Amino acid sequence: MELDDHAEDLASDLGVDKEEVTSDxxxxxxxxxxxxxxxxxxxxxxxDGSSGGGGTKPSAKDIAEITPEDGSVTVSGVVLTAGxxxxxxxxxxHVIVEGRLADETGAIDYTAWEDFGLSPGDTITAGNAxxxxxxxxxxxxxxxxxxxxFEEESLEVHHDxxxxxxxxxxxxxxxxxxxxxAVLECERKTIDxxxxxxxxxxxxxxxESGRLPFTNWEPAPExxxxxxVRIENAYVQEFRGVPEVNVSEFSTVTGLDRAxxxxxxxxxxxxxxxxxxxxxxxxxxxxxVLAVREGSGLIQRCPECYRVIQKGxxxxxxDVDGIDDMRVKAILDDGTGTVTVVLDDELTERVYGGTLDxxxxxxxxxxxxxxxxDTIRDRIVGREYRVRGHLSxxxxxxxxxxxxxxxxxxxxxxxxxxxxxxxNG
Numbered sequence: 001m002e003l004d005d006h007a008e009d010l011a012s013d014l015g016v017d018k019e020e021v022t023s024d025x026x027x028x029x030x031x032x033x034x035x036x037x038x039x040x041x042x043x044x045x046x047x048d049g050s051s052g053g054g055g056t057k058p059s060a061k062d063i064a065e066i067t068p069e070d071g072s073v074t075v076s077g078v079v080l081t082a083g084x085x086x087x088x089x090x091x092x093x094h095v096i097v098e099g100r101l102a103d104e105t106g107a108i109d110y111t112a113w114e115d116f117g118l119s120p121g122d123t124i125t126a127g128n129a130x131x132x133x134x135x136x137x138x139x140x141x142x143x144x145x146x147x148x149x150f151e152e153e154s155l156e157v158h159h160d161x162x163x164x165x166x167x168x169x170x171x172x173x174x175x176x177x178x179x180x181x182a183v184l185e186c187e188r189k190t191i192d193x194x195x196x197x198x199x200x201x202x203x204x205x206x207x208e209s210g211r212l213p214f215t216n217w218e219p220a221p222e223x224x225x226x227x228x229v230r231i232e233n234a235y236v237q238e239f240r241g242v243p244e245v246n247v248s249e250f251s252t253v254t255g256l257d258r259a260x261x262x263x264x265x266x267x268x269x270x271x272x273x274x275x276x277x278x279x280x281x282x283x284x285x286x287x288x289v290l291a292v293r294e295g296s297g298l299i300q301r302c303p304e305c306y307r308v309i310q311k312g313x314x315x316x317x318x319d320v321d322g323i324d325d326m327r328v329k330a331i332l333d334d335g336t337g338t339v340t341v342v343l344d345d346e347l348t349e350r351v352y353g354g355t356l357d358x359x360x361x362x363x364x365x366x367x368x369x370x371x372x373x374d375t376i377r378d379r380i381v382g383r384e385y386r387v388r389g390h391l392s393x394x395x396x397x398x399x400x401x402x403x404x405x406x407x408x409x410x411x412x413x414x415x416x417x418x419x420x421x422x423x424n425g
Contacts, residue, residue: 006035010042027089040071041130041141058128064105066140068133075140076125077101077108078155081163082118083176083233084250088194095250098175098235101140102159109175110140116148120161123151135173163232168209168267172243172278174236179245181205182260183226188219205245206262211282214245220253228256241392241399242279266388272336274391275398284388285400286408287334289341289380296328297373298359326356328376332387332400339398341387347405352376384408 007025011018021042028038058072066073081099088094097112101124110129112118126148130141142148163177170177186203193200201216201223214223222229232252236243247253268284269277300322301307302314308327314320328343328351349355352375354362359372389402 003029003035006039010039027091040132041143043071062105063101063103063108066108066131066138068131068136068138070131070138072128072130073140074125074127075101075103075108075129076123076151076155077103078157078159078161079118079120079122079124080107080157080159080161081120081176082112083163083235085175085235085248086250099163100159100175102157103155104157107157107159108138108140109134109173110142112142114142114144114146116142120163121154123154125149125151166209167205167207167212167245170212170236170243170245172236172238174243177234177236177245178230178232179205179207179234180228180230180256180260181207182228182262183223184211184262186224186226188224207260208263210263210267212243212245213239213281214247215239216247218247218249220247220251222253222255223247225255228258228260230254230256238279240390241394242281242390270336271332271334271339271398275337275339275393277391278393280391282388283391283400284386285332285334285339285391286384286386287332287338288384289382290331290333290338292373292377292381293329293331293340296330297326297376298363298369299325299327301325324356324360326352326359326372328380330380332385337398339391339400341385341389341400341402341405343402343405347402348376351380351405353379 003025004022007022008018010025011021024042025038028041029035058074060074061070063075063077066075078101079099080102082097083099084095084097086093086095097115097118099110099118100107101110118124126140126142126146129146130143131138132141165177165179167179167181182205184204184206186201188199188201190197190199199219201219203214204211205214216223231247234251235246235248237246238244266282266284267280271285271287274280274283274285295308300309302309302317302320303323304317304320305314307314307316309320309322312319312322326345326348328348330341330343332339332341343351345356352359352372362371362375363369384407386406386408387400387402388404389400391398391400
């Protein structure tokens, strides 16, 4: 069903002007609100009792009982986290409060569209709280139709109050987190922001648990100067398939006078486990190379955007004079799952056993560019490798941008014997 059809149905049901409904619905959809939740929101706005905004009082539920199918609920809980963030909504900047609410049965994310004065540790009751689905899970929307009260008697919950976390525990969608990290890499960039050109900082944070990339939207001197910092009210978004820490104008950045030992060991996972995370910035997986995919060996890239081109054509810049390069896209399998391991030019030269010039010469002599990829296949297919890099998962599958690619020195017979001894023991 087209958006205009949804708007027409809503306008008919609610008895309001279709153009007004269409405008509101378009704004919500542009903000990535799912169409069903957008329609529920407008039903609440225009007072349709069938969705909890009119004569029907929303049912009181424990948090564990709330599902995305609930239109609206009444819920009591303890505010675990509360962090401000600015978004662009209906063409205007709007400050929201995001966080997590918990009771004795569980916890749920919330977004407050009004300033209710929420603070971590508050015990609240929210009446007529909207419910939307976000990434498969229910989430509370606290808005102008929500009645919110602060309770004097606190609830006992089995969750930590506050957003203290280590980098390895952060996941896409986390809000109002507090971290203490070392600034490992930092670069100032000028980007085209929503209000024109703006300067940001980007780089890599590290702590005892691992590393994650970051973006600081209003450059903080404490971050740009390096060292160690405490950051309160950060949020986590996905960037290129992996979690990224976002530091906004509402975040508090404080320099620390102590060092932080950054873990040198990466997380080692089975391939299947790593893929199920949805993306890991720094991970090590091991497995056998089953195949080398098409598009490996000698390739050409666009001189403007550096994307791989086909027959002199860039999808963005059209006809271009390509730049010669090398890469490998290898299928790695460990029995629990498969990933495509992408090797850059340096790692590709290493497994090929020669330079880019050597590869170009081999292709000229054979009058066949594919001979380079065939040579790489002969060298790595059927062998076991340890790969360290950044794993991303999207609609095209799981990919690891390799930082290291080393042949395993484990003896398969010894490993099999150890497994049998563990089973028999």
